[in-house]
Amino acid sequence: MSETSCDDLANRFEKMAADGLLDVKFYVAGRELVTEQVCREVNRLYEALERGESAELDFKDSHKS
Amino acid sequence: MIVETAKIEATFRKVKQIKEYMQEYCIAPNRAKLSVEDLQRCISEMYNIEIEKREVLFEGDYLRGLVERYEGRARILIRAGQGEEWMRFTATKELCHLAIDQVEDWSPRGHETIQALLIEERLDQDENDAAQKARKLADARAQSEKLAEIAAGELMYPHEFREGDIKDIASGKTTLKALAMHFHVPTYIIGVAHHPDRIRIAKLGWELTNKIVGIVEAQKRPQKAKRGQRR
Numbered sequence: 001m002s003e004t005s006c007d008d009l010a011n012r013f014e015k016m017a018a019d020g021l022l023d024v025k026f027y028v029a030g031r032e033l034v035t036e037q038v039c040r041e042v043n044r045l046y047e048a049l050e051r052g053e054s055a056e057l058d059f060k061d062s063h064k065s
Numbered sequence: 066m067i068v069e070t071a072k073i074e075a076t077f078r079k080v081k082q083i084k085e086y087m088q089e090y091c092i093a094p095n096r097a098k099l100s101v102e103d104l105q106r107c108i109s110e111m112y113n114i115e116i117e118k119r120e121v122l123f124e125g126d127y128l129r130g131l132v133e134r135y136e137g138r139a140r141i142l143i144r145a146g147q148g149e150e151w152m153r154f155t156a157t158k159e160l161c162h163l164a165i166d167q168v169e170d171w172s173p174r175g176h177e178t179i180q181a182l183l184i185e186e187r188l189d190q191d192e193n194d195a196a197q198k199a200r201k202l203a204d205a206r207a208q209s210e211k212l213a214e215i216a217a218g219e220l221m222y223p224h225e226f227r228e229g230d231i232k233d234i235a236s237g238k239t240t241l242k243a244l245a246m247h248f249h250v251p252t253y254i255i256g257v258a259h260h261p262d263r264i265r266i267a268k269l270g271w272e273l274t275n276k277i278v279g280i281v282e283a284q285k286r287p288q289k290a291k292r293g294q295r296r
Contacts, residue, residue: 002103004255005181006176006179009175009176010079010174010176011066011173012085012174013175013176014088014251015166016133016173017173017174020136021133021134021137022133022134022136022137022173022175023133023162023166023170023171023172023173023211024131024132024133024134024136024172024173024175024178024181025131025132025153025159025162025166025167025178025206025209025213026128026130026131026175026178026179026182026210027128027129027130027158027159027214028127028128028129028130028182028183028295029125031186032187033127033183033186034183035176035180037127037184038104038128038179038183039176039179041123041124041125041126041127041128042128042131042175042179044123044124044125045121045123045125045128045131045142045144047123048122049119049121049142049183050119052141053121053122053123054119054120054121054122054145055119055120055145056119057118057119057120057141057143057152057198058102058118059100059101059102059149059153059155059156060102061098061102061150062100062102062103063091063100063103063104
């Protein structure tokens with residue numbers, strides 16, 4: 001039985017909640033979006049993270065000396 | 066989207082507190098370009114949360130980023146390659162969630178949050194007057210998304226500049242793009258900030274916040290007078 005991207009994402013967040021996730025919020029842009037499209041991209045984000053395709057983000061814009 | 070007035074007031078009050086904290090603890094906090102790194106440090110200290118930020122390389126057109134909250138820590142994940150100004154705005158918006166969200170706004174069921182948000186976005190785009198009049202208060206999670214975006218806008222492009230800038234654009238003295246470059250925000254965000262609905266919410270938010278601060282200050286004054294009389 002095929003699962004949708006949203007089903008996959010729901011399963012992922014259920015596991016993350018069991019591991020302590022309290023809240024997740026998103027910044028989504030675009031018009032006439034479909035939930036399935038957005039869930040697919042969130043899944044892609046986490047899959048990329050699992051493959052190590054991420055890096056610490058530092059804007060190097062601190063005004064502190 | 067219909068947002069609760071009390072949440073608007075709370076959001077602007079938090080923005081004011083963040084600005085005051087940055088004023089006290091950061092060097093050059095009033096520069097046109099908000100330091101996202103200094104903002105992160107301030108929010109981390111104010112709310113006692115360890116914050117990690119990562120850029121993630123994945124194919125996407127719609128998801129700019131997300132923030133995960135755990136006990137005492139948070140992780141912000143941002144889509145790489147969307148341009149520095151969008152990455153800065155997204156990071157700021159996600160940092161704002163850590164400041165403005167209350168426990169009742171939290172949910173680990175992210176797929177449901179996405180659904181609630183998209184329902185409100187679709188309703189926002191419905192130009193039918195009857196449909197707009199029938200709108201009810203948005204789901205708390207959707208309200209939180211909108212308020213974090215508003216808070217990020219206030220921090221990166223403060224309200225006090227907007228009416229003057231709108232006039233300057235009308236008279237040809239400046240442009241949306243020039244303002245975007247000055248404040249280091251996406252041009253789209255300047256445009257949104259100039260929308261009458263956003264101006265109205267910002268005016269309301271600042272009026273409510275300043276009124277409450279005024280009331281608190283007034284409540285402190287009679288006690289000072291009493292101390293003077295005892296002498």
